[in-house]
Amino acid sequence: MVLTKQKTIQIGLLGAGVVGSGIIKSLLNHPLIKIKKIGVKGLNKKRDWGDSVGNSRDCSLQTTTNLTEIVTDPEIQIIVEALGGLNPARDLVTLAIKNKKHIVTANKDLIATYGPELFDLARENNVQIQFEASVCGGIPIINTLKQTLNANKFSKIMGIMNGTTNYILTEMLSKNLNFNDCLNEAQKLGYAEPDPTSDVSGKDAAYKIAILSSIAFHERIKINEVYTEGIEKITLLDILTAEELGYRLKLIALSKKEDDGKIDVRVHPAFIKQTNPLASVLGVNNGVLVEGDLVGELTLIGRGAGQSPTTSSVIGDLNLLAAQLSYSREPHPQFVCHHTEYAKIKPMKDTVNCYFLRLKTEDKPGVVGQIGTIFGSHDVSINAFTQRGINHDDTASITMLTHKVKEEKIQNAITELKKANSIKQVENLIRVLE
Ligand SMILES: NC(=O)c1ccc[n+]([C@@H]2O[C@H](COP(=O)([O-])OP(=O)(O)OC[C@H]3O[C@@H](n4cnc5c(N)ncnc54)[C@H](OP(=O)(O)O)[C@@H]3O)[C@@H](O)[C@H]2O)c1
Numbered sequence: 001m002v003l004t005k006q007k008t009i010q011i012g013l014l015g016a017g018v019v020g021s022g023i024i025k026s027l028l029n030h031p032l033i034k035i036k037k038i039g040v041k042g043l044n045k046k047r048d049w050g051d052s053v054g055n056s057r058d059c060s061l062q063t064t065t066n067l068t069e070i071v072t073d074p075e076i077q078i079i080v081e082a083l084g085g086l087n088p089a090r091d092l093v094t095l096a097i098k099n100k101k102h103i104v105t106a107n108k109d110l111i112a113t114y115g116p117e118l119f120d121l122a123r124e125n126n127v128q129i130q131f132e133a134s135v136c137g138g139i140p141i142i143n144t145l146k147q148t149l150n151a152n153k154f155s156k157i158m159g160i161m162n163g164t165t166n167y168i169l170t171e172m173l174s175k176n177l178n179f180n181d182c183l184n185e186a187q188k189l190g191y192a193e194p195d196p197t198s199d200v201s202g203k204d205a206a207y208k209i210a211i212l213s214s215i216a217f218h219e220r221i222k223i224n225e226v227y228t229e230g231i232e233k234i235t236l237l238d239i240l241t242a243e244e245l246g247y248r249l250k251l252i253a254l255s256k257k258e259d260d261g262k263i264d265v266r267v268h269p270a271f272i273k274q275t276n277p278l279a280s281v282l283g284v285n286n287g288v289l290v291e292g293d294l295v296g297e298l299t300l301i302g303r304g305a306g307q308s309p310t311t312s313s314v315i316g317d318l319n320l321l322a323a324q325l326s327y328s329r330e331p332h333p334q335f336v337c338h339h340t341e342y343a344k345i346k347p348m349k350d351t352v353n354c355y356f357l358r359l360k361t362e363d364k365p366g367v368v369g370q371i372g373t374i375f376g377s378h379d380v381s382i383n384a385f386t387q388r389g390i391n392h393d394d395t396a397s398i399t400m401l402t403h404k405v406k407e408e409k410i411q412n413a414i415t416e417l418k419k420a421n422s423i424k425q426v427e428n429l430i431r432v433l434e
Contacts, residue, residue: 009322010036012070012101014092015082016047016063019106019133022311023080024061032322036076039067039083071096078321080314081105090114097121097129102325104317106133106310112207112223115214119337128324128331130317135208136161136286138309139302140316145215145290147334152292154216157255158433161208163284163304164192164199165231165251170282173239173249179231191284201230202251202267209253212288213265217257219343221265227348229268238269238358238428241399245356245384247271248279252433262346271356271432277301349408354383354432356401359417360425363396367422371398374420378413380405395424401432 009032013020016038027033040063047063064070071079071092079096081103083089089110093103097118105111111118111131122129132142136159145154160166168182175182183200186192198204206228210221231251242249250272255265272279277299281287286304291297303309324332361367368385375382384401391397402410410429417423 007326009033009078009325010076011078011080011318012037012039012073012076012096013080013082014039014067014070014089015084016040017082017084018307019310019314020080020082021047022307023082023314026311026315027318032326033078033318035061037062037064037070037073039064039070041065067092068095071101072099074099076101077325078102078104078318080318081107081110082314083107085109086113090118093118094121097125097127100125100127102127102321102331103129104133104314104321105129105131106314107131108134108204108207108211110134112210112221115211115337116220116340120340122331123336126329126331128321128335129337130321130335131211132317133310133313135211136288136300136302136304137163137306138312139286139288139300139304140313141212141288141290141300142215143316143320143335144300145212149290149292149295149298150334152294154290154292155257156291157209157212157216157253157288158278159205159209159212159253159288160250160278160281160286161205161253161288161304162199162202162251163286164196165202165205166281166286167191167284168200169231169234169239169249169251172234172236173243176236178236179234200232202228202253203230205251205253205267209255209265209267213255213263213343214339216255216290217263217343218339219263219341220339221263221343221345225265225345227266227268229266231269233428234269234430235428238356238430241356241358242271242430243274245271245401246274247432248274248276249430250278250281252278254433258346260346261344263343264346264351265343266348266351269430271430273434349406349411351407352404353407354402354404354434355410356428356430356432357399357414358427359398359400359423360391360395360427361398362422362424363390363394364422367396368398370420370422371400371417374416375402375413378409378416380410380413404434
């Protein structure tokens with residue numbers, strides 16, 4: 001982007017790790033934006049700030065461990081927060097806003113958890129918070145929802161919003177491997193953190209769908225109200241059975257505005273049709289499918305993390321702010337958070353889905369009838385039923401697909417199944433999204 005004949009904009013950068021270093025490299029020759037100060041934890045760490053052709057970084061850059069000094073510097077107009085986590089990011093961003101700085105952040109934990117208080121404060125102080133990089137790295141979904149698609153009334157957002165889990169599920173399918181082997185491989189390749197809990201438990205995707213839902217449906221979402229289930233219990237058999245039935249197993253983040261005004265927002269493994277565009281999102285990639293009344297269905301697929309894709313979103317936000325600041329200090333109305341109400345969230349028990357079930361049962365006459373009776377008494381209607389042979393311990397493996405039914409009813413049926421003598425184990429229950 002060429003932004004000449006404008007006054008230089010000075011920014012303060014909090015954090016110079018994976019994302020921060022990418023930002024520094026990209027701003028080396030920026031015509032308008034200059035980094036005045038960089039805040040880090042350790043001053044003696046070796047930093048690689050050379051540009052892509054190997055030139056090393058301009059030594060005039062000030063690096064400091066005093067981050068308060070950065071967010072209160074009167075010459076700095078924009079603070080880019082690339083620290084991660086909730087603290088000290090929350091306190092520093094709060095102080096920066098009180099000092100009339102605009103904010104660009106890549107921090108989903110911060111926006112999903114403290115977004116409401118930060119957006120209120122930003123409005124009071126007439127500054128703007130840009131956070132494109134906080135959801136799905138390089139995929140331009142936030143500004144697309146806010147700006148390009150703003151003529152639409154959205155009904156659904158569905159996505160694959162975590163690259164680590166998508167890599168694991170893709171590898172399990174393509175190499176016939178189990179969950180732990182794929183997780184170990186992902187860690188070796190740097191696609192999974194040493195502590196992968198936030199990714200595999202679905203928490204990371206929950207932050208992202210909470211952020212996108214509040215933008216699409218103009219209501220705030222409390223992160224602890226997002227139903228979240230991870231992929232820890234998924235087996236190779238679940239993945240292969242999905243394929244056999246014409247589905248693909250993915251960790252899906254979903255948000256739908258229901259007719260009663262409630263929002264059905266959740267993260268869990270799901271069977272999706274192989275024809276769904278998200279079924280072809282492979283490896284560490286992310287994908288977001290949006291349904292709007294005018295645009296119809298639209299899917300964006302791309303790199304959901306990594307230094308370059310995340311830098312792409314951060315610099316995009318910075319350029320947008322810089323262009324605005326060149327003619328006005330007022331925040332752009334399309335990028336200001338105007339909503340203040342909290343959404344009514346549909347409880348998981350009231351959601352309606354089809355289900356896939358895997359059971360281990362005794363291998364004897366009457367078992368199938370007993371399952372049918374239990375399901376029938378809870379209004380669960382079976383769509384497909386397969387006995388998949390006899391196991392070494394003489395038990396039978398049974399898989400089932402149900403028609404659409406309320407979650408509460410299938411959960412009650414499962415509770416009763418677990419009490420039946422002939423049912424040895426309910427091995428997995430996976431929602432099927434039609
Ligand atoms: N990595 C990605 O692909 C990606 C993608 C999308 C969004 N994000 C988000 O971007 C943010 C940054 O992620 P990252 O991967 O760049 O993290 P990172 O590599 O761990 O870097 C964090 C940086 O913040 C500094 N820092 C952390 N705590 C600090 C403290 N208390 N005081 C001063 N400096 C502190 C660190 O200083 P030292 O260098 O001195 O340790 C480091 O430079 C996170 O919110 C993350 O969720 C990351």
